[in-house]
């Protein structure tokens with residue numbers, strides 16, 4: 646989509662400001678450039694992602710490049726119209742990372758990679774447990790891979806969230822899919838959390854190891870060789886991706902799509918995979934290619950970062966003995982928890 650479309654959008658969406666590549670529209674919610682180019686002003690039904698853009702809902706950033714455009718929904722404050730606990734006077738945003746719960750191939754000890762298998766019963770329970778641990782942390786947007794085990798994990802985790810917003814998958818695979826998944830109630834839309842699925846967050850592609858048993862592969866090729874395939878930074882498994890290759894797409898996606906949302910104050914949850922998350926953590930924690938080798942992520946354990954003043958601050962694993970250790974990490978999170986407490990009284 647040509648960048649000129651954006652400028653047409655600026656003309657249509659009054660009170661938008663453009664810096665050339667992006668447009669800030671304080672008076673509008675979730676719009677897509679495609680809908681804008683089709684005449685957003687006269688037909689709110691063209692607004693995708695389930696939001697109306699006719700009422701004041703905070704900031705809406707339209708990010709666009711010459712070839713594509715994505716939109717971030719301005720998520721309303723979680724508790725009431727006048728509260729702004731997930732808005733960012735404090736310029737702080739929470740980032741939750743969750744590796745999916747145990748999958749049916751984790752259980753069988755098979756290399757999985759990009760094969761799309763579901764969670765086991767234990768994986769379902771882990772996802773629910775993860776959800777309990779983050780139930781007091783604000784979540785404005787969710788990113789998952791395109792694989793069902795990550796999507797199940799995100800959805801199951803959100804069943805436990807105290808705010809009770811409904812995670813709603815954004816369908817952008819075709820224009821029709823976008824149009825057919827619209828929501829026609831602004832009120833309902835306010836109670837939704839957009840879920841963006843991205844293949845770039847998929848598990849590292851394991852090449853010819855996919856479907857093989859890990860133990861049998863170690864017996865056949867030797868423990869060291871298999872460890873090198875599984876954990877080295879730049880050595881790919883046969884016809885697969887190394888962690889470095891996986892990082893190239895996962896971290897690029899994170900920087901291009903997720904980091905700007907955090908900078909805009911959105912609280913984000915990412916449900917993804919052992920290796921795509923290892924590569925993102927490597928970026929967040931500035932790990933070296935040596936250090937990342939020993940980084941192992943358990944299934945279903947959420948990790949929390951605070952994004953503040955352009956920096957990621959790791960708050961330890963919320964796998965702490967009680968969830969009290971999670972929300973109390975910052976004043977903003979404690980305030981959010983307080984608001985949730987007040988809501989149920």
Ligand SMILES: O=C(O)[C@@H](CO)OP(=O)(O)O
Nearest residue numbers: 755756757758848875919
């Ligand atoms: O099989 C896989 O896709 C991954 C994650 O389960 O395995 P590994 O731990 O070897 O990277």
